[in-house]
Amino acid sequence: MTVTDTPTGSPRLLDEELTRRALHLVTTGTTDMAPDVLRVPLGYYRDPDVLRRERAEILEVTPLALAPSAQVGAPHDFVVREVLGRSVLISRGGDGVARAFLNYCRHRGARPAEGCGNARRFSCPYHAWTYDSAGRLVGLPGQEGFAGVNSPVGVEVIDILPADDPVSCVVRHGWMGIVPATDDDTRAGYEAIYEQVHAAVRDEDFTMLPSCGDGVRNAQHDHMLIGRNEIGVQHLIRTLATDLGIALHARAVRDEAGAS
Numbered sequence: 001m002t003v004t005d006t007p008t009g010s011p012r013l014l015d016e017e018l019t020r021r022a023l024h025l026v027t028t029g030t031t032d033m034a035p036d037v038l039r040v041p042l043g044y045y046r047d048p049d050v051l052r053r054e055r056a057e058i059l060e061v062t063p064l065a066l067a068p069s070a071q072v073g074a075p076h077d078f079v080v081r082e083v084l085g086r087s088v089l090i091s092r093g094g095d096g097v098a099r100a101f102l103n104y105c106r107h108r109g110a111r112p113a114e115g116c117g118n119a120r121r122f123s124c125p126y127h128a129w130t131y132d133s134a135g136r137l138v139g140l141p142g143q144e145g146f147a148g149v150n151s152p153v154g155v156e157v158i159d160i161l162p163a164d165d166p167v168s169c170v171v172r173h174g175w176m177g178i179v180p181a182t183d184d185d186t187r188a189g190y191e192a193i194y195e196q197v198h199a200a201v202r203d204e205d206f207t208m209l210p211s212c213g214d215g216v217r218n219a220q221h222d223h224m225l226i227g228r229n230e231i232g233v234q235h236l237i238r239t240l241a242t243d244l245g246i247a248l249h250a251r252a253v254r255d256e257a258g259a260s
Contacts, residue, residue: 055084059084060084064083066081066083066088066090066100067079067081067090069098071090071116072090072091072092072098073092074092074118075092075093075094075095075096075133076091076092076093076094076118076119076120076133077091077092077116077117077118078090078091078092078113078116078117078118078119078122078133079115079116080103080111080113080114080115080116085217085218086102086103086214086218087102087103087104087111087214087218088100088101088102088103089101089102089103089112089113089122091113091122091133091134091135092133093132093133093134093135094120094132094133094134095134097134099134099135101135102218104211104214104215104218105124105126105127105129105215106129106137106225107124107126107127107129107224107225108124108126108127108208108212108215108224109211109212109213109214109215109216109224110124110125110126110208110211110212110215111124111125111211111214111215112124112125112129112130112131119133120132120133121133121138121139123139125208126204126208126211126212153177153178153179153190153193154175154176154177154178154190154193155175155176155178156173156174156175156197157173157174157175157176158171158172158173158174158201159171159172159173159174168213171206173198173201174194175190175193175194175197175198177190
């Protein structure tokens with residue numbers, strides 16, 4: 001019998017004729033039939049423009065059922081899903097309300113949550129910005145400086161050049177000693193220093209960059225935050241934008257207007 005829940009929780013009949021029809025199909029081992037065969041050109045499945053329009057005009061603007069409510073049944077239950085190339089965090093807050101968020105940190109776009117479970121806090125693995133189960137930013141750690149910068153024995157050299165698309169780049173990381181390595185002991189010392197500084201780039205930055213790029217492509221916020229302590233990054237962006245004739249503030253205002 002086809003039923004639904006009334007406001008009081010007691011079941012009521014929806015459609016007696018529909019129920020009888022469904023039972024008939026089950027008992028006769030058949031199914032409903034369309035009036036005729038539908039012929040679909042193969043180009044419908046292969047045309048990239050059809051795919052683009054399906055995503056942009058239908059799937060990305062239509063509410064989708066992403067997870068059963070029982071999967072996040074208790075306060076602070078969560079699950080992460082990949083949806084149309086985007087990472088989505090579904091979380092039930094302490095107030096009992098289930099919410100869905102794009103799973104990208106407000107800072108650099110890395111993913112605060114992975115997998116599923118129960119958590120009151122989601123901490124970004126890149127710079128530890130922390131969000132609660134209702135999506136609010138509740139922790140924003142800062143750094144007054146970085147240990148080991150402006151070293152008396154050498155300096156890091158990082159080349160960052162654009163690749164073939166706007167959110168990809170080629171990075172070359174090196175380290176240059178102030179005094180030439182004229183013996184094996186000095187050379188070994190320099191190599192040890194390089195391994196130490198390169199580990200931070202390799203194990204932290206490089207690990208997070210794919211997620212950050214995904215965040216730039218898909219995140220709901222309209223701008224990236226470059227902290228006051230990241231003055232070198234600010235200077236580079238301002239210099240490039242000035243040389244290209246791009247007004248960063250004006251662009252942000254236009255983006256916000258377009259999103260509203």
